[in-house]
Amino acid sequence: MLKIILVAFLAFLVQYSFKVLLTLDVHKRTYNHRPGPCRKIEGVVNGSEDITISYEKNLAFITSGLVFLHSESSKTENNGEMFVYDLSQRTYKAERIPVKNLEDSEFLPHGISHWVLKDGTVRLFVVVHSKDFKHSIVILDYDEKNRVLNHVRTIRDDKFVRPNDVLATGENSFFVSNDGGCHSNIGNILEIATGFHKGSLVHYDGKNSHYLLENTATNGIILSNDKKTLYVSFIYEETIGVFDWNVGKQEIREVSKIETLTACDNFHVDEDDNLWSACHPVLKDAAKHLGNHKNKDLHSPTQVLRFKFSEDRKFAEIVEVFSDEGRFTSAGAVATSFDNGKQMLIGTVFRDVTHCDINISLDF
Structure with missing residues (x-):
């Protein structure tokens, strides 16, 4: 009996170790390629973790100054900032936009989304952390005249x-x-290592909140242009979930899961309803970079993928638009296309923004 238990334990240990190695992408490497000329945008230096594009205004709104997990307040050096980038001009300069009448002094933004009000005002929804890693969703209206x-x-x-x-x-x-x-780094590592994730997907209806998914790690989320299909990144599973969104019942129903073999971060949906994502193809390098992002010698590869879904949304044609070993664009977190697919922006977790021309056809 003891031998049987020992063999079973060793088998479990081997299987578990193999799974961890695959999760960390120890078997992967990244090759560099670009869809056209790429250059850096001036102004954003402390991260561009998420970007939302208002096609109505031809503007990109960028969050900067992310705090990743809990750390001592005194050691948090980041300053949270918001930037706007005019997509109609090739200035390659992002403008910092001040936040007025904010009730909290600590403003460290993370994810971002927007909604256009009936009067044309762009309303931003921003995930905000404090230096001691307390959380809120902050709603901001963009005053276009006074910027x-x-x-x-x-x-x-x-x-x-x-x-x-x-x-x-x-x-x-x-x-x-x-x-x-x-909230702790150790707790986060244990969640990843064991696979027992305590994350979730929540919907807030303006007054109350309720869970749509529980006990899973969700990351990037976005709706299709008709607001009926919800895409969810399960970053540690390396899959993208496709769901029907019933706004009346506030319910979701799974349609499919797309295997990506890479850790996709935030999402963007273009004018043709294609899904875009910046992904972390080598998770072990991403972990090193995120754990010590001030070290300029630590890089994390970036991969940009575009997904064109079949009519039933059960399959997707995946094109790798951009790939970099991390020395030019490190830890890409979001990719947004504009100008009818002729240009794109790539935001990074802790560093700058890349602006690329797309001079190749992405359709086959």
């Missing part, structure tokens, strides 16, 4: 456990993805 963001409302909820991304579904409603349930 400032006016604070509208700050929302806190017990279900916003560790928010990563936010997705507007109305003037005051939104989804929130929780990428885990632990």
Whole structure:
């Protein structure tokens, strides 16, 4: 009996070790290629973790100054900032936009989404952390004339456990993805190592919140252009979930899961309803970079993928648009296309923004 138990334990240990090695992508490497000329945008230096594009205004809004997991407040050196980038001109310069009447002094933004109000105002929804890693969703209206963001409302909820991304579904409603349930680095490592994730997907209807998914690690979230299909990144599973979104019942129904073999971060949907994502193809390098992002010698590879879904949304044609070993674009977190697919922006977790021309056809 003892031998049987020992063999079973060794078999489990081998299987578990192999699974961890695959999760960390120890068997992968990245090759560099670009779809056209790429250059850096001036102004953003402390991260560009998420970007949302208002095609109506031809503007990109960028979050900067992410705090990744809990650390001592005194050691948090980041300054949270918001930037706007005019897509109609090739200035290659992002402009910092101040946030007015904010009730909290600590503003460290993460995920971002937007909703256009009936009067044409762009309303931003932003995941915000404090230096001691407390969380909220902050709603801001963009004053285009004065080029400032006016604070509208700050929302806190017990279900916003560790928010990563936010997705507007109305003037005051939104989804929130929780990428885990632990606030500490050790707890996060244990969640990843054991596979027992305590994250979730939450919908807030303007007054109340409820769970749509539980006990999973959700990351990037976005809706199709008709607001009927929800895409969810399960970053540690290396899959993208495709769901029907019933806004009336506030329910989701799984349609399919797309295997990506890479850790996709945030999402963007272009004018043709294609899904875009910046991904972390080598998770062990991403972990090293995120754990010590001030070290300029630590890089994390970036991969940009575009997904064109079949009519039934059960399959997707995946094209790798951009790939970099991390020396030029490190730890890409979001990729957004514009100009009818002729240009794109790539935001990074802790560094700058890359602006690329797309001079090749992505359709086959």
